[in-house]
Amino acid sequence: MLKKQKYTATTLAGLEEVLAQELIEIGADEVQIGRRSVYFSGDLKLLYKANYCLRSALRILLPIDSYKIHSADDLYQRGKNFKWEDLFGCDQTFAIQSTVFTDLFNNSMYASLKLKDAIVDRFRYKFGERPSVNSKNPDILINLHISNEYCTISLDSSGESLHKRGYRLDQNEAPMSEVLAAGLIRLSDWDRKSDLIDPMCGSGTIAIEAAMLANGIYPGSIRKDFCFRNWRNFNPEMFAQMEEEVQPNGIQPVRISASDISRRNIDIAYKNAEAAGVLKLIDFKISDFRVLEPVSEKPFLLFNPPYGERLTPDDTNFYSMIGERLKHHYTNATVWIISTPQCLKSIGLRPSRKISILNGSLECSFRKYELYSGSKKVAPEKDVAE
Numbered sequence: 001m002l003k004k005q006k007y008t009a010t011t012l013a014g015l016e017e018v019l020a021q022e023l024i025e026i027g028a029d030e031v032q033i034g035r036r037s038v039y040f041s042g043d044l045k046l047l048y049k050a051n052y053c054l055r056s057a058l059r060i061l062l063p064i065d066s067y068k069i070h071s072a073d074d075l076y077q078r079g080k081n082f083k084w085e086d087l088f089g090c091d092q093t094f095a096i097q098s099t100v101f102t103d104l105f106n107n108s109m110y111a112s113l114k115l116k117d118a119i120v121d122r123f124r125y126k127f128g129e130r131p132s133v134n135s136k137n138p139d140i141l142i143n144l145h146i147s148n149e150y151c152t153i154s155l156d157s158s159g160e161s162l163h164k165r166g167y168r169l170d171q172n173e174a175p176m177s178e179v180l181a182a183g184l185i186r187l188s189d190w191d192r193k194s195d196l197i198d199p200m201c202g203s204g205t206i207a208i209e210a211a212m213l214a215n216g217i218y219p220g221s222i223r224k225d226f227c228f229r230n231w232r233n234f235n236p237e238m239f240a241q242m243e244e245e246v247q248p249n250g251i252q253p254v255r256i257s258a259s260d261i262s263r264r265n266i267d268i269a270y271k272n273a274e275a276a277g278v279l280k281l282i283d284f285k286i287s288d289f290r291v292l293e294p295v296s297e298k299p300f301l302l303f304n305p306p307y308g309e310r311l312t313p314d315d316t317n318f319y320s321m322i323g324e325r326l327k328h329h330y331t332n333a334t335v336w337i338i339s340t341p342q343c344l345k346s347i348g349l350r351p352s353r354k355i356s357i358l359n360g361s362l363e364c365s366f367r368k369y370e371l372y373s374g375s376k377k378v379a380p381e382k383d384v385a386e
């Protein structure tokens with residue numbers, strides 16, 4: 001029996017429940033929702049699996065010490081007494097990432113610096129030498145979280161954020177985070193079988209994530225780099241076994257269509273889909289949404305139209321064009337759109353669901369519109385939780 005440990009998976013605000021569901025699906029225990037995070041427990045193999053399989057997680061942290069501090073010096077002293085040498089050696093590089101919500105430190109840089117000094121001083125005292133800091137590509141990434149006087153130190157098993165899947169070779173001017181795209185697809189009620197359309201696909205993130213999800217292709221099959229590979233206890237056989245266990249079994253007959261008005265963006269999306277290994281599963285096309293016809297009887301659309309921080313008259317016209325086009329050409333469609341609440345007001349359709357979500361730092365709304373044939377009406381508003 002492998003030893004069970006407690007872990008924390010971090011995510012974007014609004015995706016906590018999606019992440020919790022994903023964790024349950026991969027076999028995590030004691031799944032508990034936090035703020036932009038989900039706590040869970042499992043063995044070392046589950047830690048590998050979480051990094052490899054989760055689509056809506058940003059990082060998987062292994063808490064190694066947590067305590068109360070009353071001063072910056074408390075952080076230093078406790079950090080100096082911790083047996084860092086059990087976790088890594090002078091021949092490895094490290095970095096510290098801090099999030100700090102406390103009066104004890106003016107900024108997170110200072111907190112990082114205090115902990116870094118403690119680690120370096122301990123190594124020097126014990127071995128006469130110290131590991132170097134590499135903030136760009138460290139072997140060992142340490143996560144420091146201080147909220148009021150509560151301090152938690154964790155090892156970041158992921159390293160680079162998990163939204164960096166490794167398939168984005170190029171991007172348009174406003175690409176969506178891969179984690180957000182995957183989260184939105186799961187938040188929508190897409191059954192992973194019916195045709196999915198992104199008519200404003202930009203660099204293709206929604207289409208690529210949908211193709212991967214429908215076919216059981218996990219993000220880890222593209223990205224090979226995780227910090228846990230540099231840990232002393234890394235077990236390559238266990239990782240290989242996990243990787244074999246989660247291999248997809250066959251291509252699903254699902255049609256995903258992605259179009260955009262910009263030729264350049266379609267070229268980018270095409271290259272990204274190729275890098276993700278899902279090129280065959282997506283039909284790409286250059287098209288203006290003003291003339292785009294649905295490819296199936298009951299289309300399912302999920303997209304993010306362009307939006308600025310402030311609503312302009314052009315935006316108002318653009319969104320009312322989207323509403324008109326949907327009403328007259330997409331009867332029987334289920335449509336999910338993410339944008340700012342101001343822009344979405346101009347669409348002129350009544351949503352049947354609204355979900356608040358942050359896209360970067362911008363407060364957005366993810367709305368569902370159900371269009372019915374004949375009457376050219378939309379379904380009445382039901383669960384509007386925003």
Ligand SMILES: C[S@@+](CC[C@H](N)C(=O)[O-])C[C@H]1O[C@@H](n2cnc3c(N)ncnc32)[C@H](O)[C@@H]1O
Pocket residue numbers: 172174175176177199200201202203204205206259260261262265287288289290304305306307
């Ligand atoms: C916010 S971006 C979409 C980003 C995309 N989800 C991604 O991950 O890269 C909006 C996209 O809408 C496209 N667009 C703007 N007007 C359009 C129109 N009339 N028809 C089709 N696409 C349009 C832009 O070229 C841009 O790529």
